[in-house]
Amino acid sequence: ETVEQMAESLDQYASRASHPTLSEFLEEASLTGRENESDSKEDQLNQKGVRMMTLHSAKGLEFPRVYLIGLEEGILPHQRSLEAGESSIAEERRLMYVGITRARDFLTITMAKTRKKWGKPREAIPSRFLYEMRDGKMPKEVEEATADPDAEQSDEYSD
Numbered sequence: 001e002t003v004e005q006m007a008e009s010l011d012q013y014a015s016r017a018s019h020p021t022l023s024e025f026l027e028e029a030s031l032t033g034r035e036n037e038s039d040s041k042e043d044q045l046n047q048k049g050v051r052m053m054t055l056h057s058a059k060g061l062e063f064p065r066v067y068l069i070g071l072e073e074g075i076l077p078h079q080r081s082l083e084a085g086e087s088s089i090a091e092e093r094r095l096m097y098v099g100i101t102r103a104r105d106f107l108t109i110t111m112a113k114t115r116k117k118w119g120k121p122r123e124a125i126p127s128r129f130l131y132e133m134r135d136g137k138m139p140k141e142v143e144e145a146t147a148d149p150d151a152e153q154s155d156e157y158s159d
């Protein structure tokens with residue numbers, strides 16, 4: 001991208017984010033930057049494979065299956081929003097609604113039982129948004145999955 005395109009992307013991000021930060025912009029740019037800009041949105045949606053994107057970039061799109069991961073306090077809503085106050089939390093609530101309504105056929109919502117913080121396992125607290133959902137919107141069946149303790153953990157990714 002040219003410097004002008006980057007500046008335009010930064011301006012667009014700053015205008016729609018409730019509390020814009022450089023780190024969140026870079027995260028969003030890295031996720032949305034993977035799309036082939038020459039393809040139309042319809043062509044992109046018809047491509048096979050998994051599409052990972054932010055809730056912001058999912059606005060206006062629809063998918064057969066949607067996975068919302070990390071619905072925990074400190075992740076959704078983000079810790080910065082919790083510290084910033086109710087208006088920031090309300091913006092994240094709207095973003096979660098965007099994510100939920102992107103699912104055409106199936107919606108899967110996940111949270112971790114524990115997360116490592118500062119190298120120590122901590123119990124994860126379910127997102128307040130899960131408790132705010134109306135009856136019928138939340139699956140009655142909850143499946144608990146645990147990671148294999150012998151599974152190898154890696155920071156490497158492959159195509």
